[in-house]
Amino acid sequence: MLIAPSFACNGRTYRRPSHSVVIVCIDGFDPAYLAAAQTEGLCPFLARLIDHYGRWTAASALPSFTNPNNVSLITGVAPAQHGIAGNYALDPESGMPTEMTAPEFLRAETILAAGHKTGLSVAAVTAKDKLRRLLGANLPADDFHATCLSIETAASGKHGAVDPAIQSALGAEPPHIYSAEVSLVVLRVGLALLKTRKPNLLYLSTTDYVQHRYGPDEKDAIDFMVELDGLLAEIDAYGAIMVITADHGMNAKTQADGAPDVAYLQDVLDTAMPGVGARVILPITDPYVVHHGALGACSMVYLGEADVDRVTEILLALPQVDEVLPRAVAARDLELPEDRIGDLVILATPSGVLGSSRNAHDLSALKGPLRSHGGRHEQTVPFIVNRPLEDQDQLLPLRNYDAFHVALNLLSQEASHA
Numbered sequence: 001m002l003i004a005p006s007f008a009c010n011g012r013t014y015r016r017p018s019h020s021v022v023i024v025c026i027d028g029f030d031p032a033y034l035a036a037a038q039t040e041g042l043c044p045f046l047a048r049l050i051d052h053y054g055r056w057t058a059a060s061a062l063p064s065f066t067n068p069n070n071v072s073l074i075t076g077v078a079p080a081q082h083g084i085a086g087n088y089a090l091d092p093e094s095g096m097p098t099e100m101t102a103p104e105f106l107r108a109e110t111i112l113a114a115g116h117k118t119g120l121s122v123a124a125v126t127a128k129d130k131l132r133r134l135l136g137a138n139l140p141a142d143d144f145h146a147t148c149l150s151i152e153t154a155a156s157g158k159h160g161a162v163d164p165a166i167q168s169a170l171g172a173e174p175p176h177i178y179s180a181e182v183s184l185v186v187l188r189v190g191l192a193l194l195k196t197r198k199p200n201l202l203y204l205s206t207t208d209y210v211q212h213r214y215g216p217d218e219k220d221a222i223d224f225m226v227e228l229d230g231l232l233a234e235i236d237a238y239g240a241i242m243v244i245t246a247d248h249g250m251n252a253k254t255q256a257d258g259a260p261d262v263a264y265l266q267d268v269l270d271t272a273m274p275g276v277g278a279r280v281i282l283p284i285t286d287p288y289v290v291h292h293g294a295l296g297a298c299s300m301v302y303l304g305e306a307d308v309d310r311v312t313e314i315l316l317a318l319p320q321v322d323e324v325l326p327r328a329v330a331a332r333d334l335e336l337p338e339d340r341i342g343d344l345v346i347l348a349t350p351s352g353v354l355g356s357s358r359n360a361h362d363l364s365a366l367k368g369p370l371r372s373h374g375g376r377h378e379q380t381v382p383f384i385v386n387r388p389l390e391d392q393d394q395l396l397p398l399r400n401y402d403a404f405h406v407a408l409n410l411l412s413q414e415a416s417h418a
Helices: 031-039 044-053 066-075 111-117 129-135 164-170 181-196 209-213 219-237 265-272 308-316 327-333 400-410
Strands: 006-009 012-015 021-025 056-059 088-090 097-099 122-126 146-150 201-205 241-245 262-264 279-281 298-302 321-326 344-348 353-355 380-385
Touching: 006 111, 012 111, 012 400, 021 066, 021 181, 021 219, 021 400, 031 044, 031 219, 031 380, 044 219, 044 380, 056 400, 066 111, 066 129, 066 201, 066 400, 088 279, 088 298, 111 122, 111 146, 111 201, 122 129, 122 181, 129 146, 129 201, 164 181, 181 201, 181 209, 181 219, 209 219, 219 241, 241 400, 262 265, 265 279, 265 298, 265 308, 265 353, 308 321, 308 344, 321 327, 327 344, 344 353, 380 400
Parallel strands: 021 201, 021 241, 122 146, 122 201, 262 353
Antiparallel strands: 006 012, 056 380, 088 097, 241 380, 279 298, 298 344, 321 344
16 A cells, blocks of 8 residues: 555644654653652653753643543544543433443544554554553554554453564563553553554553552652653664653542542532432543542533522532533533533542542542542643654644644654754
8 A cells, every 4th residue: 555645634634754653641640740750860761851852741631531631642633523521421312321432432533543544554552441442443453554452451362362572562461450560561562563563653551550549759659650761761762753741640639637538419419409300420430440439520410400500509619629611611611522511510629529429439449548630630741752843833832632743743753862
């Protein structure tokens, strides 16, 4: 197949790369983790990149959750266009919460699929299987030039055998999904793919176990950053053009005594307005409840017969609530798909999280103070590059989902000298 000099995806044109392009999404990579490691002088590679090319930050998509942002990164557009505003939404026909992890829910093409159609070799590696089908949407199965796998299932052999280089990167013992190691294996498998399949476009997405479990200054978090730094340096040494960013940041969600700072919205509404049918949906809900107990900094409220002004008043009185946005306002201001969000979108304070009913959340698996994300206060993420900009004037206010645009269209194609 002839490889076109450029390809289009969701209203943007991307030029063909001269080197492998690697986008690394470090899940939960709040700027505080980078600052803590740099203070200790323990991430020399990232420090060199920042010294050479600048300390950039970007805004994530909202809600600042994993799925909406990974899909934004892989499509280059906001949730309003690609349609994924969380892990769950309320199905208007059945009235039931519906998981939105299948590719059928996507309303935009992925950059990987668009590139592959024009002859580029593409690959994606994710830690969590909940992302695999979305990242691999419209990529052909069993195609050497279109790889999409999750460490969670590749290590178990659930989706067939993998080639020896990938198997070696996975290691003899499959990493547990609740570990730092699973994220490091994502990068090791990415390196194996660079060496064996040489994809033109490679997307790597880790998991935020470390950031949920440890604060930026804790030893385990800093040790993780050191390991990460070394693997990123290896990707750079291979000659890849690289952008390193995140899907969201992370905050401690605790009261002064260390207890979770939670507002259980369903309990509050049922007590204040019984029988009106107001319903709380938590878009953070996913199978990985050990991370966060399904408590995040964004929730949706479907009003039923409840009065919107009264519900807004009740919720704004809660100390954990920052904003209560009507559907149309949230769709416009937060760039969300209007038909897949609640009548109200609720955003939490820096220390607050939002739950449904107290008895619906099992926090017994938490191994430390609650740390979570989802609101505006977890929206700022690092944006690190390993090439200079060809034209500084082209750089607009950055969103994390500009990563492919920056890597393919704005960075120098020459070898890195950092």
